[in-house]
Amino acid sequence: MSKIACAITLGLLSTVAQAAPFRVVVDAGHGGSNTGAPGLNAGAFEKRVTLAVARLLAEELRRRGFEVVMTRERDAFLTLRERVRRANAALPDCFISLHANASGDRARRGVETFVLARDAAEVEARRAATRERDDVQAMLAELRLLDAHRASAQLARAVQAELVALSGAVDRGVRQAGYDVLAGVAAPAVLVEMGFLDHPIEGAALETAATQHRIASALAAGIAEFANDVRSPQKLVMSAPDATRRPTP
Ligand SMILES: [Zn+2]
Numbered sequence: 001m002s003k004i005a006c007a008i009t010l011g012l013l014s015t016v017a018q019a020a021p022f023r024v025v026v027d028a029g030h031g032g033s034n035t036g037a038p039g040l041n042a043g044a045f046e047k048r049v050t051l052a053v054a055r056l057l058a059e060e061l062r063r064r065g066f067e068v069v070m071t072r073e074r075d076a077f078l079t080l081r082e083r084v085r086r087a088n089a090a091l092p093d094c095f096i097s098l099h100a101n102a103s104g105d106r107a108r109r110g111v112e113t114f115v116l117a118r119d120a121a122e123v124e125a126r127r128a129a130t131r132e133r134d135d136v137q138a139m140l141a142e143l144r145l146l147d148a149h150r151a152s153a154q155l156a157r158a159v160q161a162e163l164v165a166l167s168g169a170v171d172r173g174v175r176q177a178g179y180d181v182l183a184g185v186a187a188p189a190v191l192v193e194m195g196f197l198d199h200p201i202e203g204a205a206l207e208t209a210a211t212q213h214r215i216a217s218a219l220a221a222g223i224a225e226f227a228n229d230v231r232s233p234q235k236l237v238m239s240a241p242d243a244t245r246r247p248t249p
Contacts (some may be wrong), residue, residue, distance in 0.1 A: 022227045022231070023069065024061055024066050024092060024095075025070075025071065025086075025092040025185075025187075026054045026070050026096055026098070027054070027070075027083060027087065027096065028053075028070065028071065029046065029191075030045075031050075031051070031074075037102035038102065039197040046099065049100050049206050050194075052212050053194065053216050054072075057220055061220050066223070066224075066227070087184075087187075092187045093227070094187055094223065094226065095188070096191075096219065096223065097190070100193060101193045101194075101196045101197065102197050106199055106203075109195065109202040111194055111195055112160070112173060112175055113191070113192050113193070114174075114177045115176055115189070115190055115191075116178065117176040117177060118149070121145065121149035122146070124184075125141075125146050128141040128144075148188050151188035152188045152190055155223070155226045157174055158229075159223065163218045163219065165218070166221065167211070167215055169195060169202070188226070
């Protein structure tokens with residue numbers, strides 16, 4: 001089967017999938033003995049902020065009619081492998097991992113959203129292809145992951161724009177990184193750094209319910225915008241593979 005025929009097959013699959021509810025995996029970063037970055041106050045840790053926002057985000061998404069699967073719903077330790085396994089088992093339409101930053105010098109602030117670096121995404125796509133039994137399945141697996149990577153950037157832009165607009169945070173942009181949790185997930189995937197826990201103003205705000213609600217609303221709005229985009233009729237055109245490959249910036 002040619003790459004174009006594969007792309008058409010993928011397009012048809014996504015058309016069939018339109019009837020199903022949009023499923024989001026929400027991953028609260030860290031947990032249990034893996035506390036993440038410390039906050040300003042004694043006992044304040046990243047793992048608590050990520051879980052609080054994850055719960056609010058799940059609530060908001062369900063209110064909007066999305067299906068939500070959380071990788072963890074309480075303060076529990078999860079290996080990276082288990083996080084990825086839980087995410088993929090849910091067969092999600094997208095995946096969002098929540099984190100908060102710390103700079104060490106208490107000077108930095110702002111939000112940033114990460115997608116998997118393009119070269120890492122290509123390696124993952126090839127790896128997925130080698131696991132398949134025949135050439136057609138291998139090509140479909142590779143195209144599906146490359147398609148998911150392109151969509152990750154779209155999801156990241158939507159989420160980052162809503163976060164900056166709704167929370168008024170400093171825009172540190174959409175960035176690329178080789179995070180393992182993003183590499184393992186077979187769906188559009190982003191990792192959001194929701195702010196700096198050790199910044200005197202931003203860090204204190206991140207621990208308040210009001211800020212956590214604002215962030216959750218912004219993330220839900222970004223995900224809803226992404227879901228609308230990928231479920232619109234233009235999806236068939238937008239998901240066609242690039243004719244040329246660009247180098248990773
Ligand atoms: Zn983190």
